Amino acid sequence: MNLALAPLLVPLATALLCVFAQGAPRLQRRISLGGAVVLFLCAAALLRQVAAHGPLRLTAGNWPWPFGIEFVADPLGAVLVLMAALMAMVCVLWQESDADAAPATPVLHPLLHGLVAGSCAAFLTADLFNLYVWFEVTLICALGLLAHGGALRQLDATLKYLALNLVGTLLLLAATALLYAATGQLNLAALGAAAARLDQAALLPLLGLLLIALLVKAAAFPFFAWLPASYHTLPAPVLALFSALLSKIGICALLRTFGGAFHMAPPLLFELLGWVALLSMVTGVLGAAYHWDLRRILVFHSISQVGYILLAIALDSRAGNAAAIFFTLHHSLVKAGLLLTAALICRQAGHYDLRRVGGLYAARPGLALAFLGFALALVGIPPFSGFWGKYLIVRECLAQGEYLWAGTALLVGGLTLYSMVKIWLEAFWKGHPEAGWQPPAAARLLPAQAGLAALALVTLGLGLCPELLTWLVTDAAAALQGGPP
Amino acid sequence: MIWAVAMATGTVIGVGLYLALSRDLLRCVIGLAVLGNGVNLMLFAAGRLGGSAPPVIGAGEAALGASANPLPQALVLTAIVISFALLCFSLALVLRIMQVGESDDVEALQSAEPPATDPVKPPLEESP
Numbered sequence: 001m002n003l004a005l006a007p008l009l010v011p012l013a014t015a016l017l018c019v020f021a022q023g024a025p026r027l028q029r030r031i032s033l034g035g036a037v038v039l040f041l042c043a044a045a046l047l048r049q050v051a052a053h054g055p056l057r058l059t060a061g062n063w064p065w066p067f068g069i070e071f072v073a074d075p076l077g078a079v080l081v082l083m084a085a086l087m088a089m090v091c092v093l094w095q096e097s098d099a100d101a102a103p104a105t106p107v108l109h110p111l112l113h114g115l116v117a118g119s120c121a122a123f124l125t126a127d128l129f130n131l132y133v134w135f136e137v138t139l140i141c142a143l144g145l146l147a148h149g150g151a152l153r154q155l156d157a158t159l160k161y162l163a164l165n166l167v168g169t170l171l172l173l174a175a176t177a178l179l180y181a182a183t184g185q186l187n188l189a190a191l192g193a194a195a196a197r198l199d200q201a202a203l204l205p206l207l208g209l210l211l212i213a214l215l216v217k218a219a220a221f222p223f224f225a226w227l228p229a230s231y232h233t234l235p236a237p238v239l240a241l242f243s244a245l246l247s248k249i250g251i252c253a254l255l256r257t258f259g260g261a262f263h264m265a266p267p268l269l270f271e272l273l274g275w276v277a278l279l280s281m282v283t284g285v286l287g288a289a290y291h292w293d294l295r296r297i298l299v300f301h302s303i304s305q306v307g308y309i310l311l312a313i314a315l316d317s318r319a320g321n322a323a324a325i326f327f328t329l330h331h332s333l334v335k336a337g338l339l340l341t342a343a344l345i346c347r348q349a350g351h352y353d354l355r356r357v358g359g360l361y362a363a364r365p366g367l368a369l370a371f372l373g374f375a376l377a378l379v380g381i382p383p384f385s386g387f388w389g390k391y392l393i394v395r396e397c398l399a400q401g402e403y404l405w406a407g408t409a410l411l412v413g414g415l416t417l418y419s420m421v422k423i424w425l426e427a428f429w430k431g432h433p434e435a436g437w438q439p440p441a442a443a444r445l446l447p448a449q450a451g452l453a454a455l456a457l458v459t460l461g462l463g464l465c466p467e468l469l470t471w472l473v474t475d476a477a478a479a480l481q482g483g484p485p
Numbered sequence: 486m487i488w489a490v491a492m493a494t495g496t497v498i499g500v501g502l503y504l505a506l507s508r509d510l511l512r513c514v515i516g517l518a519v520l521g522n523g524v525n526l527m528l529f530a531a532g533r534l535g536g537s538a539p540p541v542i543g544a545g546e547a548a549l550g551a552s553a554n555p556l557p558q559a560l561v562l563t564a565i566v567i568s569f570a571l572l573c574f575s576l577a578l579v580l581r582i583m584q585v586g587e588s589d590d591v592e593a594l595q596s597a598e599p600p601a602t603d604p605v606k607p608p609l610e611e612s613p
Contacts, residue, residue, distance in 0.1 A: 129560055136567045143574060152585045153596040159582060160597065162575055163505075166517050170524045173564060177524070180557065181531035229598055291607055353609055 011117035066190035075476035090451035094237035097448035102235035114141035157230035164226035168216030175210035192261030217250030236343030240336035260480035274314035280307030321477035323392035359432035375420035385462035498523035532557030
């Protein structure tokens with residue numbers, strides 16, 4: 001069997017087994033954790049094989065290129081799948097602890113693995129229509145995860161997520177239809193080659209529509225309203241998984257289209273993308289500065305961090321794409337780590353709102369240390385992964401003479417520091433607002449802490465030896481613009 | 486003929502947009518479904534209505550005469566199935582929201598993001 005299909009088949013099979021085990025919650029959790037571990041091992045083997053022997057290709061039905069639906073496990077897809085598998089493992093591990101107050105429901109695990117399957121397939125597919133299908137699969141699973149709590153605020157969040165994301169996928173479908181009508185191709189590499197023969201005036205509206213559709217999915221500046229409206233209603237581990245996967249499938253698609261197949265797109269689109277990125281960075285970080293709820297602060301920071309990734313893609317160069325991939329991986333892990341830390345803060349101090357918590361530095365120094373590490377990584381201070389992510393982006397901005405973009409990226413880093421210092425001062429440094437408050441003594445937190453420690457080790461490891469990843473992302477960026485096999 | 490299809494597509498998308506922007510929850514969701522069908526029509530028309538060259542012709546085989554490209558029709562089928570599933574889910578969701586929230590006005594749905602009362606600080610939510 002071709003290993004490129006494993007990241008799709010393993011979570012799908014796990015989801016199915018979890019459905020059958022609905023009556024036995026313990027067994028279901030075992031199956032779920034086992035499936036996540038198998039997925040992680042498959043993803044690691046896939047990445048190893050791809051790094052050693054080049055991209056793996058699989059065409060459905062043995063059709064000649066470019067007619068079959070093609071899966072390509074190139075370095076970009078393989079490394080994102082590995083990230084997704086790690087996050088799935090951490091998320092399922094969290095279900096073993098009592099760190100989150102949300103009650104367990106029998107549909108949680110099947111939907112989780114469905115979401116992972118859809119995301120992994122979206123990371124690997126090389127076909128525009130197939131990409132739409134996987135977007136819809138993740139959308140349906142995400143809707144189930146948002147709604148399964150059943151409280152009014154969760155239903156409200158589901159509706160807003162549904163309406164705005166549905167418009168996004170419809171725009172993607174419309175762009176697919178128009179691109180197919182113009183070129184007769186759906187395979188991304190073939191589409192890129194065919195689009196290069198069209199004249200730029202005809203190409204501009206088609207690619208513009210595609211860009212808008214993917215920006216909705218990536219939660220960029222004017223289209224991000226669905227993200228802060230819905231994410232904070234999720235249970236904490238699911239929220240971490242959402243933030244690591246969902247906007248990243250939009251970004252992966254942007255990298256595959258505008259960073260790869262359509263890198264010859266009209267320069268106007270890249271200029272536009274750069275300004276969208278700038279506005280995302282600024283609005284996201286300002287939105288975060290307003291909020292006091294930990295989850296809302298962190299979710300708004302996601303918009304600002306997506307801006308950095310879009311900025312790197314807008315530079316339209318190999319080094320820019322490599323920086324974008326590095327930053328995507330760094331952001332997925334660090335933001336998930338911060339969201340999980342926030343869940344532990346809530347578990348220990350009793351609330352997500354910063355006005356209701358405090359005193360954790362004295363009571364839980366280990367948690368304070370974990371938060372400090374993730375926060376400094378998000379801001380971009382060495383020795384954590386964020387420093388290298390921002391360094392690569394700013395260096396490429398300066399190399400291309402985009403001083404305004406580079407300056408804004410650094411300024412937004414400063415504003416990010418403001419929010420992180422706010423959390424530090426309110427949650428850790430000041431005393432707890434209730435006199436005589438004691439942190440809950442007995443709690444089964446070990447699995448949660450283990451998951452968090454794994455994420456912390458990865459971000460620290462990437463910060464200390466960035467060359468572990470830089471050669472891989474350089475390979476990935478080079479493979480993006482490679483032509484047909 | 487393609488003009489008629491183009492007009493129909495435009496009308497359906499316009500109707501869908503109008504309904505989707507409505508304040509009534511049910512209309513909003515039905516509007517999104519109609520919008521989806523408008524996009525499906527667009528996908529259908531992408532294969533052209535009259536004859537065109539089929540995507541694959543084996544060596545020594547003749548192509549069919551005046552037949553439209555079948556691939557977009559297969560794509561439309563996929564898209565219809567997906568949008569139907571989403572429509573079912575969203576109708577159930579709207580029904581539940583109307584039962585729990587006791588209102589079908591989109592403007593009244595503010596429980597996920599409660600409006601600010603203080604000019605500087607966001608509202609404090611009671612439950613974590």
